[in-house]
Amino acid sequence: MTTGTNPTATVRDVTMRFREHTALDSVTTSFEKDAITGLLGRNGAGKTTLMQLLTGHRVPSAGRVEVFGASPYENDRILRDICFVKEGQRYPEQFRVQDALAAAAMVFPHWDDDLAADLLTDFDLPAKRPVRKLSRGMNSMVGIIIGLASRAPLTLFDEPYLGLDAVARQQFYDRLLADYAEHPRTIVLSTHLIEEIASLLERVLLIDRGRVLLDTDAESLRDSALTVSGPVDKVQAFARQHELLHTESLGGHSRAVVRVGGAADRRAAATHGLTVEPTNLQQLVVAMSLQSPATRGPVRSPLRAAPSEDLEEVS
Amino acid sequence: MNRVLQAARLHLFNPLVMLGVPWLVVGISFAINVVIWHLTPAGEDDGGFTGGVLALYFTVLVMFVQSVTQLLPFAMGISISRRTFYLGTALVVVVQSLLYGVAIAVLVAIENGTGGWGAGMSYWAPGPFEVDNFFLQILASGVPMMAFAFAGVGSGIVHKRWGQAGTWWLIIVSMLVFGGLAILVTWLGAWADIASWFADQSIVTLTVGIPAVVALLSALVAYPGIRRVVP
Numbered sequence: 001m002t003t004g005t006n007p008t009a010t011v012r013d014v015t016m017r018f019r020e021h022t023a024l025d026s027v028t029t030s031f032e033k034d035a036i037t038g039l040l041g042r043n044g045a046g047k048t049t050l051m052q053l054l055t056g057h058r059v060p061s062a063g064r065v066e067v068f069g070a071s072p073y074e075n076d077r078i079l080r081d082i083c084f085v086k087e088g089q090r091y092p093e094q095f096r097v098q099d100a101l102a103a104a105a106m107v108f109p110h111w112d113d114d115l116a117a118d119l120l121t122d123f124d125l126p127a128k129r130p131v132r133k134l135s136r137g138m139n140s141m142v143g144i145i146i147g148l149a150s151r152a153p154l155t156l157f158d159e160p161y162l163g164l165d166a167v168a169r170q171q172f173y174d175r176l177l178a179d180y181a182e183h184p185r186t187i188v189l190s191t192h193l194i195e196e197i198a199s200l201l202e203r204v205l206l207i208d209r210g211r212v213l214l215d216t217d218a219e220s221l222r223d224s225a226l227t228v229s230g231p232v233d234k235v236q237a238f239a240r241q242h243e244l245l246h247t248e249s250l251g252g253h254s255r256a257v258v259r260v261g262g263a264a265d266r267r268a269a270a271t272h273g274l275t276v277e278p279t280n281l282q283q284l285v286v287a288m289s290l291q292s293p294a295t296r297g298p299v300r301s302p303l304r305a306a307p308s309e310d311l312e313e314v315s
Numbered sequence: 316m317n318r319v320l321q322a323a324r325l326h327l328f329n330p331l332v333m334l335g336v337p338w339l340v341v342g343i344s345f346a347i348n349v350v351i352w353h354l355t356p357a358g359e360d361d362g363g364f365t366g367g368v369l370a371l372y373f374t375v376l377v378m379f380v381q382s383v384t385q386l387l388p389f390a391m392g393i394s395i396s397r398r399t400f401y402l403g404t405a406l407v408v409v410v411q412s413l414l415y416g417v418a419i420a421v422l423v424a425i426e427n428g429t430g431g432w433g434a435g436m437s438y439w440a441p442g443p444f445e446v447d448n449f450f451l452q453i454l455a456s457g458v459p460m461m462a463f464a465f466a467g468v469g470s471g472i473v474h475k476r477w478g479q480a481g482t483w484w485l486i487i488v489s490m491l492v493f494g495g496l497a498i499l500v501t502w503l504g505a506w507a508d509i510a511s512w513f514a515d516q517s518i519v520t521l522t523v524g525i526p527a528v529v530a531l532l533s534a535l536v537a538y539p540g541i542r543r544v545v546p
Contacts, residue, residue, distance in 0.1 A: 057391060057545055074542070076318050079394040089392045090546070092385040094329040100389075103328065106321050107393050146393070 008033045008154050008186040009054055014063030016049050016210075023049040025210040026063070031154075034184040036176075037203040038218070040194060040285050046210040047190045048086070051156050054188070055084040067154060080109055083152035085143040087159040091131040098127040100142055101149075108150040115179065116149035122171055136163030144172050148179055156188045169193070173200060194282040204281070208289050218281070225284050226266060229255040230274040238272050246287035257287045322395050322403025325386050334411075337378060341371035345438060352434035364441050371415070372460060376467035379408065383471025388546040397541045405534060408464040416457020420449055423456070444522050455522035462530040469537035476540045 007030035016024040024046045031037055031054075039047050052058040053065045056072035056079060065071060072078045091100055101120075105111045120127060123141040125134075131142055140161050147155055161169050177200060180187065191197055204221050206214035214221070225245065228238055235254040239247070243259035257279050260266065269276045279287075326333060344367045351357065352365075382404065390400045422439040431437055437445060439456070446455045473481045500506055513521065 052545065055394070056396070059543075074396045074398050076396050076399055079396055080318070082394050084392065084394065086392070090385075090388040092328075092389050093381075094332050095389070099328045103325060103389070104393050106324065107318075107395060152394075 006033055007031055009065070009067045011050070011053070012064045012066075014053060014060045014065060016046070016053065016058065017061040023210055024053075024060075024207075027207070027210070027212055028063075029205055029212055029215050031186055031188060032203055033186055035202040036180065036187045036189060036200055037205055038194070038197060038201040038281075039188055039190040039205050039207070041207040041213075042289050044209075045207045045289075047207060048158055049210075050207070051084060051086070051158050051188065051190065054154075054156065055079070055082055057084070080107065081153045083108060083147055083150040083155045085147035085155070085157045085160050087140075087162050089143050091142070093132060094130065095132075096128050096130050097125055097134070097142055100131055101127075101145065104146045104150060108152060110151035110153070112149050112151055115151075116145055119145045119148060119175065122175070123168060137161075137165060137168065140164050141168065148175055151179075151183055151185065154186045154188075156190075158190045159192070160189075161191075161193075169196065173197065176200065194285055195280060198281040201281075206285055206288060213288055221281070221284070222278065223262065224259055225257055225279040225287075226260050226269060227255065227257050227277045227279045227283065228269050228272075228274040229253065229277075230272070234272055234274055238269055238274060241268075245284070246290060257283055318395065318399045319402045319406060322390060322400045323406045324403075325390055325395075325400075326382055326404065326407045333378060333382075337371055337374040340374045341368060344368075344370040348436065348438055349432050349434065352432070352436045357434075357436075365436060365438055366441060368419075368439055368441065371419075372463045375411075375415070375460060376463040376470075379404075379464045379467030380471040380474070382407075383468055384474050387471075387475055387541075387544065391544075391546040397544060401538060401541050404468055405465075408461060408468065412457045412461040412464055413453065414457075415460050416453040416455075419456035420452040423452055424449060443518055446518055446522065451519070451523075455518070458523045458530065459526040462526040462533065465530045465533035465537070469533045469540075472537045472540040472544070475544045 009031040011027055011029050014024055014027045015022065027046075027050065039050065041047050049058065053060055054067060054072065056074060059073050065073075068078050068081060070078050072082065095103075097120075101116055105113060105116070119141075123138075123145070125138060125141055125145075131139060134142070140163055144157075144160055144164075147157055147160065161172060164172070173196070176187070189197060189200070198218070201218045204214060204216060204218050205212065216224075228235055230253070232249055232252050232254040235247070235256050239256050239258055242261075242265065245257040245259060247254060247256040249255070258269075260269075266276060348365050348367045357365075386404075387397075387400055391397065395403075419439050423445065426432060426437065426439055440446075440452065444455055444459070446452050470482070470485065473485050477484070500509060516525075
């Protein structure tokens with residue numbers, strides 16, 4: 001696939017201030033072309049704000065946002081290639097499902113009618129029912145159909161499946177992956193159901209309190225952390241040599257999420273007599289988000305200060 | 316299809332509501348007026364004046380408030396820029412107002428041909444809004460419609476941009492401005508001057524010129540408001 005040299009979207013030193021708080025604080029990142037990026041973070045971390053900036057729905061207080069090489073704000077030439085599916089999208093009162101789809105078909109140049117019809121059948125959506133009379137989950141399905149069938153070169157899903165059941169979510173992931181394989185495009189997916197989408201992601205962008213915590217490819221991220229468990233003192237000793245992200249202890253037994261350098265560290269953990277498991281993305285994100293900002297230190301190496309006292313406190 | 320035309324097209328996805336409701340409302344108003352005028356000697360008393368047709372103008376105003384509050388969030392959701400949405404909406408306002416102007420001009424012609432619906436009623440172009448030329452009648456009826464429609468678009472934008480509080484402020488500030496003007500004019504004893512100024516204006520200025528200025532001003536004032544709407 002393409003490298004990061006020609007990204008679909010770039011965000012340079014972007015700050016977004018609202019009257020009472022700063023939603024984004026000097027964020028710099030880019031979204032790789034034809035990749036699926038997971039935009040992760042807690043509630044209020046700034047995910048939606050970042051997506052609103054990428055789609056020209058907001059203008060940054062400072063910094064520059066570029067999509068396809070130009071600012072998206074009020075730029076129809078850029079906007080027609082962007083599809084932004086968001087939680088709680090409002091539809092006009094009298095619009096039926098088929099009206100919403102017809103409107104989307106009219107404005108998105110890469111729209112695929114067959115795909116939309118397929119999805120409509122898959123999701124078992126009543127085309128002639130007004131959107132406002134749909135249940136929460138069915139309402140989300142309309143957005144998902146628009147997002148997928150638009151085949152927009154930049155497609156953003158912001159918490160797209162409020163109220164969707166597990167089956168429909170799986171259908172969404174399967175369809176997304178299948179269509180993405182045939183028609184590669186840049187996809188940004190924000191969600192709290194991290195484990196469900198972990199296997200889809202090629203890139204991970206983790207933000208917290210308006211700052212970038214992690215901006216990396218999913219593969220190396222998976223290799224960058226370990227969950228080790230064993231006797232407290234041994235876990236503690238191992239953790240001291242690395243970056244401790246999170247730990248929990250029960251009796252004399254302890255379990256810790258640790259950032260590591262690579263396979264050598266993995267072997268070292270095993271020789272310490274510790275049980276080693278891979279850390280899944282969700283654990284890693286939770287662990288990183290739970291670190292207090294004070295212990296994070298500089299952004300480049302956010303987890304340097306290993307709080308070894310934590311181990312003693314909890315045990 | 317051009318992006319602006321696409322935005323205009325969004326307004327016509329449910330033509331029955333968009334076009335049907337105003338005519339249903341004014342149709343009912345018209346029917347009530349016809350019945351009353353046939354039952355009473357209203358036509359003989361006061362020169363056949365009724366303001367019933369205003370129902371059409373006000374319904375159109377409300378329709379455009381809703382067009383903005385309902386369609387703008389969706390239009391932005393499918394990646395139409397605010398400017399394009401605004402231009403598409405303005406296009407709908409202008410074309411629809413002129414078509415309504417044609418419809419009203421036809422109705423005025425019928426009204427005059429039937430002796431005011433057999434009751435001496437001047438419903439579709441009351442008082443000074445009746446002009447003696449079919450094509451001028453289109454403008455005399457259509458351009459005020461444009462002013463009402465743009466006022467609706469502007470109110471809708473205020474609502475989207477500044478929320479419910481903004482709408483109340485718009486109402487309060489308008490009341491203060493117009494109330495203040497009324498006090499000022501009364502204090503200066505200038506009502507007679509204003510009346511004679513209006514009386515000096517030609518029918519065209521009154522029915523086409525002034526409404527056109529109001530429409531244009533509303534359109535220009537509303538535009539900056541839409542630029543920072545967040546859906």
